[in-house]
Amino acid sequence: MKVIEKTAEISACSRELHLRGEAIGLVPTMGFLHDGHLSLIRESKRITGKTAVSIFVNPAQFGPKEDYHRYPRDIEGDAKKCRETEVDLLFLPSVEDIYPEGHRTYVDVEGLNDKLCGRSRPKHFRGVATIVTKLFNIIMPDKAFFGQKDYQQAMIIKRLATDLNFGVDIIVMPTIREADGLAMSSRNSYLNSNERVAARILYRSLMLAEDMIRSGEVTSGEVRAKMEGLIAGEGSSKIEYISISDPGNLEDIETIAGDVLVAIAVWIGKTRLIDNIIIKGDKR
Amino acid sequence: MKVIEKTAEISACSRELHLRGEAIGLVPTMGFLHDGHLSLIRESKRITGKTAVSIFVNPAQFGPKEDYHRYPRDIEGDAKKCRETEVDLLFLPSVEDIYPEGHRTYVDVEGLNDKLCGRSRPKHFRGVATIVTKLFNIIMPDKAFFGQKDYQQAMIIKRLATDLNFGVDIIVMPTIREADGLAMSSRNSYLNSNERVAARILYRSLMLAEDMIRSGEVTSGEVRAKMEGLIAGEGSSKIEYISISDPGNLEDIETIAGDVLVAIAVWIGKTRLIDNIIIKGDKR
Numbered sequence: 001m002k003v004i005e006k007t008a009e010i011s012a013c014s015r016e017l018h019l020r021g022e023a024i025g026l027v028p029t030m031g032f033l034h035d036g037h038l039s040l041i042r043e044s045k046r047i048t049g050k051t052a053v054s055i056f057v058n059p060a061q062f063g064p065k066e067d068y069h070r071y072p073r074d075i076e077g078d079a080k081k082c083r084e085t086e087v088d089l090l091f092l093p094s095v096e097d098i099y100p101e102g103h104r105t106y107v108d109v110e111g112l113n114d115k116l117c118g119r120s121r122p123k124h125f126r127g128v129a130t131i132v133t134k135l136f137n138i139i140m141p142d143k144a145f146f147g148q149k150d151y152q153q154a155m156i157i158k159r160l161a162t163d164l165n166f167g168v169d170i171i172v173m174p175t176i177r178e179a180d181g182l183a184m185s186s187r188n189s190y191l192n193s194n195e196r197v198a199a200r201i202l203y204r205s206l207m208l209a210e211d212m213i214r215s216g217e218v219t220s221g222e223v224r225a226k227m228e229g230l231i232a233g234e235g236s237s238k239i240e241y242i243s244i245s246d247p248g249n250l251e252d253i254e255t256i257a258g259d260v261l262v263a264i265a266v267w268i269g270k271t272r273l274i275d276n277i278i279i280k281g282d283k284r
Numbered sequence: 285m286k287v288i289e290k291t292a293e294i295s296a297c298s299r300e301l302h303l304r305g306e307a308i309g310l311v312p313t314m315g316f317l318h319d320g321h322l323s324l325i326r327e328s329k330r331i332t333g334k335t336a337v338s339i340f341v342n343p344a345q346f347g348p349k350e351d352y353h354r355y356p357r358d359i360e361g362d363a364k365k366c367r368e369t370e371v372d373l374l375f376l377p378s379v380e381d382i383y384p385e386g387h388r389t390y391v392d393v394e395g396l397n398d399k400l401c402g403r404s405r406p407k408h409f410r411g412v413a414t415i416v417t418k419l420f421n422i423i424m425p426d427k428a429f430f431g432q433k434d435y436q437q438a439m440i441i442k443r444l445a446t447d448l449n450f451g452v453d454i455i456v457m458p459t460i461r462e463a464d465g466l467a468m469s470s471r472n473s474y475l476n477s478n479e480r481v482a483a484r485i486l487y488r489s490l491m492l493a494e495d496m497i498r499s500g501e502v503t504s505g506e507v508r509a510k511m512e513g514l515i516a517g518e519g520s521s522k523i524e525y526i527s528i529s530d531p532g533n534l535e536d537i538e539t540i541a542g543d544v545l546v547a548i549a550v551w552i553g554k555t556r557l558i559d560n561i562i563i564k565g566d567k568r
Contacts, residue, residue: 007449019303104394105413105447111388129389130448133417137449163389164414165291165421 001083003090007098007138010052010091014140022049026141026168028132031055032072032186033081036176040145041085043173052089052139053082059095060106061127072189091139098134107133109156109163115250116152116243116263117274128153129160136166144168149175149183151263151276152250175275177203183275190271194236199268201234202275209244209262213279218256220244231266240265240272247278257281285367287374291382291422294336294375298424306333310425310452312416315339316356316470317365320460324429325369327457332427336373337366338419343379344390345411356473375423382418391417393440393447399534400436400527400547401558412437413444420450428452433459433467435547435560436534459559461487467559474555478520483552485518486559493528493546497563502540504528515550524549524556531562541565 004010017024025044029037037053044051055078062068075092082090106126112118113125136144144161146154154172161168176184181203182196191199205227212223224242231237245252247261258281265274288294301308309328313321321337328335339362346352359376366374390410396402397409420428428445430438438456445452460468465487466480475483489511496507508526515521529536531545542565549558 011449011451102443103447104396105444106392106394107389107448108392109389134447134449137451159386160389163387163418164391165295165418167295167421 001079001087001090003079003092005092005094005097007093010089011138011140013089014052014138017050018140023142024048024139025051026135026139026144027051027053028135028144028146029053029055030057030071030186031078032074032189033078034176034184034186034188036147036149036184038081038085039176040147040173041082041087043171044143044145045086047171048143050088051086052091052141053087054091054093054135054139056091056093056098056131056135058098058127058131060099060130061124063121063123066121067187067190072186089139098131106130107160107164109159112152112156112159112250115245116241117265118152120240120265125153125156129156132157132160133164133166136161136168141168143171145171145173147175148172148278149185149275151247151261151278155250181207183273185273187271187273191268195268195271198234198236199271199273201231201237201268202264202266202273205230205242205264205266206262206275206277210277210279213256213260213262220252220254220256223256223262227264236269238267240267285363285371285374287363287376289376289378289381291377294373295422295424297373298336298422301334302424307426308332308423309335310419310423310428311335311337312419312428312430313337313339314341314355314470315362316358316473317362318460318468318470318472320431320433320468322365322369323460324431324457325366325371327455328427328429329370331455334372335370336375336423336425337371338375338377338423340375340377340382340415340419342382342411342415344383344414345408347405347407350405351471351474356470373423382415390414391444391448393443396436396440396443396534399529400525401549402436404524404549409437409440413440416441416444417448417450420445420452425452427455429455429457431459432456432562433469433559435531435545435562439534465491467557469557471555471557475552479552479555482518482520483555483557485515485521485552486548486550486557489514489526489548489550490546490559490561494561494563497540497544497546504536504538504540507540507546511548520553522551524551 025048027040057071107129158170180200209223243263245261260279263276309332311324341355391413442454464484493507527547529545544563547560
C-alpha cells in the first residue's frame with residue numbers, strides 16, 4: 001500500500017495507473033474507519049482494479065459550532081485496516097494542501113442541500129460537494145463509493161457527478177449496523193455506555209415506521225407522531241428531524257404511495273446521530 | 285476538423301487523444317467568432333498538439349432580462365473560421381445536452397464574483413464557473429485560453445482551476461482591438477453606425493486614465509472623475525461602473541501604488557460593453 005500525502009503526487013500516480021489501463025475506485029472518508037467504510041473498500045476491490053482510500057476531516061463541511069476539532073482521528077489504526085483490506089493507495093492530505101491560502105471556490109447542489117440535514121447544517125453539503133469535486137479531480141477515479149447511512153450526501157454526490165460531467169460512477173452501499181441495529185458511524189465513539197444504549201432508539205423508530213407503513217398506514221403525520229412518541233420515551237434523546245420523503249428528490253410526502261425514505265436526526269446527549277431506511281412501494 | 289455535438293462523443297475523443305499522448309488546448313466561446321477568439325485559437329495551436337473550440341451560448345450566465353435570446357449566432361461562419369485556422373475539434377453541444385432536466389449544481393468563486401460586472405449581473409459568474417467546470421470535465425484539456433477583455437472572468441477561472449484541482453493551465457491573451465481601439469466583442473454587432481462611433485469612448489477613457497496615472501496621478505477618485513467627465517460628453521453613453529482596483533483580487537484601490545486594473549462597463553444605447561487595461565507599477 002502506497003501512503004501519499006501530497007495532492008500532486010497522488011494525481012501523478014493516478015495518471016500513471018490510467019495510462020496502464022487500470023480502473024481506480026475511490027473510497028472518500030473522514031477516517032476512524034469502521035465496518036461501514038470497510039464494506040465500501042471491499043466492494044471497490046471487487047469491482048475495480050485499484051482502490052484508493054482518502055482520509056481527510058474536511059473543515060468546509062463543519063459549521064462553526066460543530067465537532068471539527070474533536071472529530072475522532074486514528075490514522076495509525078486506519079492505515080492498519082487499509083493494509084489488511086489490501087487498499088492500494090492511502091491518501092492523507094493536509095488541510096493546507098487541500099485548502100491553500102486564498103481558496104474560495106465552492107460547489108452547491110441546489111434544492112437538495114437545504115433539506116433534512118441541510119436545515120440545521122446550512123453549509124454542510126456545500127463543503128461535501130466541494131471536497132468531493134476536488135477529490136474527483138485529484139484522484140480521477142472511475143468509480144466512487146459511499147454509504148447509504150448518509151443518504152442525502154449520496155444523492156447530492158450522484159447529482160453533482162452527473163451535473164458537472166464527471167465520468168465517475170457513484171456506488172451507494174447498504175448501511176452497516178451493529179448487532180442491535182445502530183448504524184455504524186465514527187461519531188458513535190462519542191457515546192458513553194448509557195448513551196450507547198439510548199442510541200438504539202434511532203433504528204427502533206425506523207423499524208416502527210417500517211411496520212406501520214407495511215401494515216398499510218399511508219399518512220406520514222401518523223407515522224411521525226408514533227416515532228416521536230417512541231423517541232420521546234428515551235430520556236436522553238432529542239429529535240432534530242423526522243422526515244418522510246420521496247427518495248428521488250427528498251420532497252416531503254404527506255400521503256405515502258410509492259417508495260419512501262424515512263430519515264431521522266436525533267441528538268443523544270451531545271452527539272448528533274442520523275439514520276434512514278428506504279421502504280419500497282412494490283414490496284407492500 | 286471534427287464537428288461534434290454530443291458531450292459523450294467529445295469525451296471519448298479526448299480520452300483517445302490523451303491515450304495517444306496528445307495535449308489538448310481548449311478555447312471555450314459563445315461563438316460569433318472575431319479576431320479575439322482567433323488569437324486564442326492560434327495560441328492554442330502554437331503551444332498544444334490538438335485544439336478544441338467549443339461554441340455554446342450558455343443560458344446560465346445570462347440574467348432573466350439580458351440578451352440570451354438575441355445574442356448573435358452564426359454557426360456556419362464560425363465553422364468556416366475554425367476550419368481556416370485548422371481547429372481539430374469543434375464542439376457544438378445543445379442546451380439539453382449541457383443542462384438536462386434536473387440540473388442543479390453550480391460553482392461559485394466567492395469574493396471575486398460579486399465585484400465589477402458581478403454587481404449588476406449577480407449570477408453571471410456562477411454561470412461562467414459552472415459551464416467552464418463542465419467543459420473541463422467533458423473535454424479534459426491540458427490548457428484553456430481566455431481573453432483579457434473579460435479580465436474578471438479570466439481571474440475567476442484561474443482561481444477555479446486552482447481551487448478545484450483541475451490540472452488545466454489557464455492562458456490569458458491580450459485584448460484584440462479594432463483600429464480605433466474598440467475591444468473586439470461579439471456584442472459590437474448590436475451597435476448601429478452612430479453607436480459604433482460612440483463606442484470609441486470606452487478605450488479613450490482608458491487611455492485617459494493611463495495618461496493620468498503615468499503622469500503621476502495617484503488618487504483613484506481623480507482619475508474616475510475625469511473618465512466620467514469624458515464619457516458623459518458622449519451623449520448616447522451611460523456608465524455602469526468605472527473601477528480602479530488591484531488586478532490580483534479586484535479590491536478597490538484609493539491611492540494608486542503598484543499594478544492597477546482600470547475596468548469599465550458602459551452602455552452605448554441598449555448595448556452593454558466592457559473593457560479594461562492593466563497599468564504596471566514598475567513601468568511608471
